[in-house]
Amino acid sequence: MNKQKRIEILTRFRDSNPNPDTELEYSSTFELLIAVILSAQATDKGVNKATSKLFPDANTPGAILALGVDGLKDYINSIGLYNSKAENIIKTCAILVRDYHGEVPEDREALESLPGVGRKTANVVLNTAFGWPTIAVDTHIFRVANRTKFAPGKNVRAVEDKLEKVIPKEFKTDAHHWFILHGRYTCIARKPRCGSCLIEDLCEYPHKTSDD
Template sequence: MNKQKRIEILTRLRENNPNPTTELEFDSSFELLIAVMLSAQATDVGVNKATRKLFPVANTPEQMLELGVDGVKDYIKTIGLFNAKAENVIKTAKILVDKHDGEVPEDRAALEALPGVGRKTANVVLNTAFGWPTIAVDTHIFRVSNRTKFAPGKTVRAVEDKLEKVIPSEFKVDAHHWFILHGRYTCIARKPRCGSCIIEDLCEYKDKTSDD
């Protein structure tokens, strides 16, 4: 795919959604961090359902520590892998209190050192909480990037590196939100809704569907 096409795709996505953001519900960088940690192999809808009850009780590292592992489990047991996630939430809260004065660090290495936080989670937090032009590649972004041929790659990191390279700086802060939402609602996994896609004429996918 050439540069002109990519810019047109990004321009259309921006016109359609000028101020995109995550569908996870949060009111602070700590709430965002916890929500993203809980969202691994879970839906945003499922995570929001749990955090609507969890965050009014514990929305700081200190309060989360008071709740303890079993307390956290009670609130997130509807989410997949809740046992491991509860352990990581408490371990992360302890590190934030002990090493970062209870604040979420605006630093990739420090974020990735937290239990249950990988590169993708760090990218989401840096982008959404701190406005960094990072691109967090999830299954939706991986699919859209490869299917459209916008930034094909065999691995998540390869797609991330390609997106970093080909997306102009003016689009970078919002790009991963556009791609996630596009993959979640239009360019869906089983049968893409090509008939209702605003970038269908620019997409280089060979097996486009005719209906929406």
């Protein structure tokens, strides 16, 4: 895909959704971090359902630490992998209290050192909470980038690196959200809704569907 097409795609995304945001529900950087940890191999809807019960009772590292692993599990047991997620979250909260005065650090290396936090989670927090121009490549972004030929790559890091290279600075902060939403609601996995896609004429996917 050439540069002109990419810019037109990003322009259309921006025009249709000038202020995109995550669909995870949160009211602080810490709540966002916990929600993103929980969202691994889970839907945002499922995470929001669990955190709507958890956060009113415990939404600081100290408060979640006080729940303990078993207490936290009672809130998040509807989410996949909740056992390991609960253990990681408790360990992360302990580190935040011990090393960062209960605050989420605005630092990639520090974030990625937290249990349950990988590069993708760190990218989401840096982008959504701190406004960094990072691009967290999940399954939706990986699919859209490859299917449209916007930024093809064999793995998520290759796609991230390509997106970082080809997306102009003016679009970079919001690109993460645009691609996720496009993959979640239009360029879906089994049968993309090409007929209702605002970039159908620019997309280079060879097997477009005829209906929406």
